[in-house]
Amino acid sequence: LSRRGNNVTLRIEQWFRAMGARIAADREAAERFRTEAPERLARSLPPELQKELDTFLSRYGCRSRHRTLAVKRWIEAPEEVVAILQSLVRHGPTGAPPTECRSRKAGQPRFNHSVPRMALKRFARLAGLFLDLREELRFLLDEALLRIRRDLLGLGRHFRLGDSILFLTFDEIERLKAGRLSHDETRRIAGERRELFYKPVEPCTFWVEGRPEYDLTIDGKVLLGIGTSPGRATGRAVIVADPSVAAIRQGDVIVARHTDPGWTPILSLVGGLVMEEGGLLNHCSIVARELGIPAVVGIHQATRLIPEGSRVTIDGGSGRLIIEAS
Known part of the structure; x- marks a missing residue:
């Protein structure tokens, strides 16, 4: 991902690295990123950085920390992007990505194999291609989920339910629109599901x-x-x-x-x-x-x-x- 290929996740990672390096090189900007709260910083960035952030969010703002409708996307919460940049400015590498896997440097052995070299190269090339395609498909899903989230939040405002509507099924939304589901019942259902959503669950057993x-x-x-x-x-x-x-x-x-x-x-x-x-x-x-x-x-x-x-x-x-x- 960091050494070869061309996919959206790599482009996002490269943008963060480049922005981190740019901010770290500016003494005044670096000091602000080290000391100010991300919420305040996101509202008062220097014009050039604000333009860069706006461009980034217009392209990649559908991403978030978790792929679920209940979680805000970067374009809705730019302070999350700013907070990641703050971590990179304070502690992180801001240069080019490493050209060699760190586990190799740690002594990971190289294995001899009997597979022809040309076949291995072909397999590696195909694996890289499909990895890129996998990341692009995941990004298309992120874009679709952002559109769905926006549409649902629009309905939530119309029915004065806010983001509670994100915890309803499509059938329940249709019943709400038809007047067959009361607002009190809707809030009760959404409240119970919201509580379950934030409740820790046991992971699947392997x-x-x-x-x-x-x-x-x-x-x-x-x-x-x-x-x-x-x-x-x-x-x-x-x-x-x-x-x-x-x-x-x-x-x-x-x-x-x-x-x-x-x-x-x-x-x-x-x-x-x-x-x-x-x-x-x-x-x-x-x-x-x-x-x-x-x-x-x-x-x-x-x-x-x-x-x-x-x-x-x-x-x-x-x-x-x-x-x-x-």
């Missing part, structure tokens, strides 16, 4: 070697998951629910329930990824492999078992995580 993945805990200090991106990393564990508000520093190990494409710009900061959900082919695993970031997924209740700020070591090959100190 079975490894005949056992559920959440049974693969060795003891309180060593956890086992599924290694999806090779390499080892040691760093401060940061529990992240929203990357735009998390205090992420260079080399931190992110611990989260899951990630979304909207998280990609911040991943260039981290030393490793730990997820409660996911597998070899989910977005965070693919991006981690392309960026050379060790990743372990499928650690049940990782956000609860790993103390915030503790020093951890992860091995993306074996899927092992060690809590070294709290």
Whole structure:
């Protein structure tokens, strides 16, 4: 993703890097990005930066931290984009992406193989092509979801329901429009679903070697998951629910329930990824492999078992995580 190919996720990541470098090179702008609240900064950017941000949001504003209708998109919450830029200015790399996978530098072995070199090149080229297409299709989905969200919010304003309408089914919306569903009942239904939406849920269970993945805990200090991106990393564990508000520093190990494409710009900061959900082919695993970031997924209740700020070591090959100190 960072070394080859041409897809929308890569272009977004490159924009964040370039903007981070530009802001960091301007002493006055860098000071503001280090000290001011993102909400205030988003309302009072210098004209040139505001123009850049507006152009970015017009192209990529359909992205967000989570692909669900209930979450605001970047174009609706530009302070989230500003907050990511602030993290990059404060702590992050602002130069060109690395040209070599960091896990290779960490000593990941190269394997001999009997597959013809030309065949491998062809497979690699096709894999890169389809990875690009996958990212473009995901972006088209983001654009469609933004249009749907806007239409639903328009109905919500019409019926004086606000964003509660996002928690109704299409059948319930039709009944509401026809006068067959009262406003009181509508608010009750939406309120119950909103509560469920924000309530933590148990991730899907993956079975490894005949056992559920959440049974693969060795003891309180060593956890086992599924290694999806090779390499080892040691760093401060940061529990992240929203990357735009998390205090992420260079080399931190992110611990989260899951990630979304909207998280990609911040991943260039981290030393490793730990997820409660996911597998070899989910977005965070693919991006981690392309960026050379060790990743372990499928650690049940990782956000609860790993103390915030503790020093951890992860091995993306074996899927092992060690809590070294709290």
